[in-house]
Amino acid sequence: MIIELMISTLVFPGVLFISALSFFTEWYLRKGVAHMQSRMGPTYVGPIGLLQPFMDFVKLLVVKEETKQKYSLTWLAELFGVLGISAIVSSLLLLPLSPIRIAADYDFLIYIYLLGVMVPIAMVAMSLCMSNPFVSVGASRLLSIVLIVEPAFFTGMLTPILIATHISSSAPMFCEEAYCKLPLYSIFYSSITIGSAWSNPIYATALIIGLAAVVVSVQAKAMLNPFNIPEAEQELIAGIKTEFSGPLLAIFNLLHNVELSSSILFIIYVFLGGPYPFRHLSIQGVLVLMAKYIAILTLVAVVRALFGRFRVEQGVWILVKYSLIPAIAAITIVSLSNFYA
Amino acid sequence: MLIASDPISASILISLVMLYLTLLLYIVIRVLKPKHSESSDESREMYLGGEHPSILSKPHVLQSGLYWAIVFRDFKKAYRGLVEKMHTGRVIDWAYYMTAWLLILLLLAIIALGISALV
Amino acid sequence: MNFASNVVGAITPLLAISSFSIPLLSLFIKNKKFYNAYALTISAIALAMSSWTFARLIEGGYKPIVYKFGGWPPPVGIVYEVDALNGLLGLYASLVMFIAFLFSTWYSKFIDDVTWYYTLLLGLETGIIGCIYTGDVFNLFVMLEVLSISAYGLAAFFTRRPTALEAAFKYAFIGALVTTLYFIATVILYSAYGTLNMADLLGKSTLASSSGFSGWLFGDVTSASLAAIAFTLWVFTFKSALFPNHFWVPDVYSAAPVPVIAAFSGAVEITGVYVVVRFMYTLFGAESVLALNGYRDSILLILLILGIASGIVGSLMMILQKNAYRLLGYSTISHIGLLYMVLSLGMSSIPSDVLKTALTALVYHIVNFGLGKVLMISSVGLVSTPTGERDLDKLSGLSRLYPIASIGITMAVFQLIGLIPFGGFYSKLLMYQAFISSGQPMLAVALIAISAISSLGYLKIFYALIFPPLLRSSVKEREGVVIPIVSALAVAVLLLGLFSPAVSKFIETVVENSLMPKGVKMYYESFIEVLRNYTGGG
Amino acid sequence: MIDVFTFLFTICMLSIVVNLGISLYGVLYKPSLIKKIISLTIFSDSANITAIIIGYVRWRNPGEIAPPVLLNPNPTLEDIEEFAKVAVDPLPQALVLTAIVIGLAVTLFLVFLTLQIYRFYGTTDVRRIAKLKG
Incomplete structure (x- = not known):
């Protein structure tokens, strides 16, 4: 069992799977945004440039030389980056996707702490290992966004979990035999019951609001437009990536992409019920899963293409308006309706 | 395979x-x-957009400047209230908040007694 | 059993006598090393005694141990009554104080007059252990004064620094006022119940039916309890630094000696929290006169709101600070807020298993937060003390000189933020469980918001001490005893996380045997038993 | 009609409460440190008087109150019972003694602090002693 666990975390849904998914995600985003802005996007490697992100990664990791500067702690930065990636990969064990699943009461809190706390801290610590005033500025921008995003993301994700638990405790008919003994308040439980909640108008409203809030906060967490203030790719000098080069840059990019794709995976499972209305391991199920993934990804790409970058204080208030407040509204709707039901 | 256990x-x-x-x-x-x-x-x-590091007095931002944007931009109003109204360092300013809390406690006690006297 | 109770009674007199004999000894002995060894030995003995007591307590199935001072039976004489919660917190507090003394043996190189320092620090330990073990409301007042006077003295220890004086006077003025208010509260309680014993009060407050306005304040059980609890809560929220009464903490922290800061955040404020728990759950529980017209519920609700406010204000102010210890002071305030948030889940509408989870989270978080904080303070103290600077900007990069301090700070930051798999995460996990299963998801949101804001503050220490390159050449001081302290605490916070199934189960047993109805009954029964033995088995 | 004893007692209690309130105000809101110390002593003295009054067990029949002196040097049980009826409650007095001793220590400490603060800051006005803020 331990050996299975070790292999599973490496292959599926482990490092290899999530890296591949994240390369696809990056390609899709780049291609999609380029398409919307009438540009070409990645084209050279692979069919329609599909392998471009992968080749970028390999080149940075293996071929490119790392430039060291006098004050940097490269080994520590690498360690933090790897820690962030492995936090994300180990959180995938909570999904129904994984052959070895961990499900427990309140396990979504573990997920939140892994993805919402561990990853930003890893990113910030990674960038702070490089001494450079511009990097520090980028890190503080990232932190001021995390300040709002983390509660919003947590609140948003809590909405379907509360709904799922309430459904199962109030109406046992949703409780299919095999799942009755499952832990409540868990990602696994929510992913198998949430599909039926969409038929209830009150719950559906809350879910839509919560979904919107979570998508906005994922956008900000992944530092995509319009929230790419900390990364500041175009300005180059005032972002957290300024001092990264070679393997370190490869690790950082991978961490960033893996975070985005795993967040989308979790959203699909927790809000949309994964392959619902089909079962896992059926062809329709896999297709539905892929369709949902692409749909959410397209949503992200559209938002990214539509908006320019905000200034820091704008970004923070936009986040409060479009992510934190809707999330709180969603959870209030759920608690009120649970209270009066 | 499913491992279900406590969190x-x-x-x-x-x-x-x-x-x-x-x-x-x-x-x-x-x-x-x-x-x-x-x-x-x-x-x-360091990479400073082509400049030589000698233009900097220190190769990193001082920690007091780290959260400049949060303190002076994003949450400007909240911090102004916290620093200028509350944490002024003057005992007399503290006393308002402290006595308010004591008065709330006493007021609640009086209300609870008053209800029991009426009923 | 009898011997065990004598050990309980011996701890505070031992500490007090050895504290007061230091000024006498100083007439004959001038050597610093002697006082280091002396104070360390005394605190080690206290630690051994309190852990022995707790071991006896576990052996006896958590049956409370009662010690009668001077052989007088409970309602007449002063008693110490140690139940599971008492015993655990006493052990914890004496452990924290032992670490503070151990750190002081290193720190004493940097202070001139070590005799007064140790007199006061032993006095502080006397007060803390006394407050925790006592079973008598008035003895609590006396011990509180012992604690407070030592604390004022230690806050003003650097009498040549204006900031230390200012902090001490702000603390001492309001502190003196506050303890007098507690005196009034005990007098009011005595006037109504005719007793000062905690177990006796517990019995009478549960049995007593309100007799209307017969005695108006003096004599009427209900009004007296209400007034007394109002004063007591105000007093102990001051001692434990809850939101509107928190102002003294950062001031005192910014100028006191480093081991004292560790003792303050690890033990003194926890003592305040302990007393509030004792009053709200043992003395005036859900079935006491305090529950009249929802007074207890509304007070708990207000404590809950103040807990949230304390967490948010503390963590917001952390972001602003320049002084390393002042920042840690605000972080203490924010954690105290979290403790009050779980403490106040005892409203009548909340089921008792949720309350049990909440109280388990409370005790667990006390231990996690305290040890993490002591680890943090001793690591930062190692870096800052040799330079004499407390400003984060002036300390920048200095912990590169001391690798052990870097490790300590990193572990402490992870513990206090609550990263997996550190102990801090598991107590927060229990808190989330309690909040969500009590049907109030917004509390969980508040908790994560507080955690998010405060993680920014902790990262500031991280950023200031570890990451920047060391530019100024600075002399490295020998670490000495700090290395074992920091490494032991760093291992401890990790073990608190990795063994959390066992730890949380153990704490749950402790809570069940002290604060839940079963434990409260045991607390009362052992009082009755002592009374019966005295009156001859009747 | 209310009897004189109760009336006087009520006035006494009320004045103590007013005294407590005024001294509380003084400690918290008066800017001068010396005035704060004075208010603090008034506050603790009022608290002590409250405790003493509690000891007089006011709800007993006022006519019975006599000086609590034991005349018989070798008291019998009846003597002690008789004595217990007229004696004041000794416990609050013990409490007050403790509180007075502690109050002395605290006041001395505060006076020392005030002196030292005056040396460094050149003032005893708390509005100007605010180096620690934020």
């Missing part, structure tokens, strides 16, 4: 997996990394 053991299991992955990936990256990362004098400087 505490689940998170310990996950953290063990995390530790294992961190070690493994770290070793892999160390092995894959190009060995010849000898650096020239030029590469030992």
Whole structure:
């Protein structure tokens, strides 16, 4: 069992799977945004440039030389980056996707702490290992966004979990035999019951609001437009990536992409019920899963293409308006309706 | 296969997996990394958009400036209230908040007694 | 059993006598090393005694141990009554104080007059252990004064620094006022119940039916309890630094000696929290006169709101600070807020298993937060003390000189933020469980918001001490005893996380045997038993 | 009609409460440190008087109150019972003694602090002693 666990975390849904998914995600985003802005996007490697992100990664990791500067702690930065990636990969064990699943009461809190706390801290610590005033500025921008995003993301994700638990405790008919003994308040439980909640108008409203809030906060967490203030790719000098080069840059990019794709995976499972209305391991199920993934990804790409970058204080208030407040509204709707039901 | 347990053991299991992955990936990256990362004098400087590091008095931002944007931009109003109204360092200003809390406690007691006197 | 109770009674007199004999000894002995060894030995003995007591307590199935001072039976004489919660917190507090003394043996190189320092620090330990073990409301007042006077003295220890004086006077003025208010509260309680014994009060407050306005304040059980609890809560929220009464903490922290700061955040404020728990759950529980017209519920609700406010204000102010210890002071305030948030889940509408989870989280978080904080303070103290600077900007990069301090700070930051798999995560996990299963998801949101804001503050220490390159050449001081302290605490916070299934189960047993109805009954029964033995088995 | 004893007692209690309130105000809101110390002593003295009054067990029949002196040097049980009826409650007095001793220590400490603060800051006005803020 331990050996299975070790292999599973490496292959599926482990490092290899999530890296591949994240390369696809990056390609899709780049291609999609380029398409919307009438540009070409990645084209050279692979069919329609599909392998471009992968080749970028390999080149940075293996071929490119790392430039060291006098004050940097490269080994520590690498360690933090790897820690962030492995936090994300180990959180995938909570999904129904994984052959070895961990499900427990309140396990979504573990997920939140892994993805919402561990990853930003890893990113910030990674960038702070490089001494450079511009990097520090980028890190503080990232932190001021995390300040709002983390509660919003947590609140948003809590909405379907509360709904799922309430459904199962109030109406046992949703409780299919095999799942009755499952832990409540868990990602696994929510992913198998949430599909039926969409038929209830009150719950559906809350879910839509919560979904919107979570998508906005994922956008900000992944530092995509319009929230790419900390990364500041175009300005180059005032972002957290300024001092990264070679393997370190490869690790950082991978961490960033893996975070985005795993967040989308979790959203699909927790809000949309994964392959619902089909079962896992059926062809329709896999297709539905892929369709949902692409749909959410397209949503992200559209938002990214539509908006320019905000200034820091704008970004923070936009986040409060479009992510934190809707999330709180969603959870209030759920608690009120649970209270009066 | 499903491992259902209490959240505490689940998170310990996950953290063990995390530790294992961190070690493994770290070793892999160390092995894959190009060995010849000898650096020239030029590469030992910070990237400052082409400027020489001598333009800086210190190679990092002082911690007092780290959250400048949060304190003076994003949450300007909240901080102004906290610093200028509340944490002024003057005992007389503290006393307003402290006595308010005492008065709330006493008021609640009086209300509770009053209700029992009426009923 | 009898011997065990004598050990309980011996701890505070031992500490007090050895504290007061230091000024006498100083007439004959001038050597600093002697006082280091002396104070360390005394605190080690206290630690051994309190852990022995707790071991006896576990052996006896958590049956409370009662010690009668001077052989007088409970309602007449002063008693110490140690139940599971008492015993655990006493052990914890004496452990924290032992670490503070151990750190002081290193720190004493940097202070001139070590005799007064140790007199006061032993006095502080006397007060803390006394407050925790006592079973008598008035003895609590006396011990509170012992604690407070030592604390004022230690806050003003650097009498040549204006900031230390200012902090001490702000603390001492309001502190003196506050303890007098507690005196009034005990007098009011005595006037109504005719007793000062905690177990006796517990019995009478549960049995007593309100007799209307017969005695108006003096004599009427209900009005007296209400007034007394109002004063007591105000007093102990001051001692434990809850939001509107928190102002003294950062001031005192910014100028006191480093081991004293560790003792303050690890033990003194926890003592305040302990007393509030004792009053709200043992003395005036859900079935006491305090529950009249929802007074207890509304007070708990207000404590809950103040807990949230304390967490948010503390963590917001952390972001602003320049002084390393002042920042840690605000972080203490924010954690105290979290403790009050779980403490106040005892409203009548909340089921008792949720309350049990909440109280388990409370005790667990006390231990996690305290040890993490002591670890943090001793690591930062190692870096800052040799330079004499407390400003984060002036300390920048200095912990590169001391690798052990870097490790300590990193572990402490992870513990206090609550990263998996550190102990801090598991107590927060229990808190989330309690909040969500009590049907109030917004509390969980508040908790994560507080955690998010405060993680920014902790990262500031991280950023200031570890990451920047060391530019100024600075002399490295020998670490000495700090290395074992920091490494032991760093291992401890990790073990608190990795063994959390066992730890949380153990704490749950402790809570069940002290604060839940079963434990409260045991607390009362052992009082009755002592009374019966005295009156001859009747 | 209310009897004189109760009336006087009520006035006494009320004045103590007013005294407590005024001294509380003084400690918290008066800017001068010396005035704060004075208010603090008034506050603790009022608290002590409250405790003493509690000891007089006011709800007993006022006519019975006599000086609590034991005349018989070798008291019998009846003597002690008789004595217990007229004696004041000794416990609050013990409490007050403790509180007075502690109050002395605290006041001395505060006076020392005030002196030292005056040396460094050149003032005893708390509005100007505010180096620690934020």
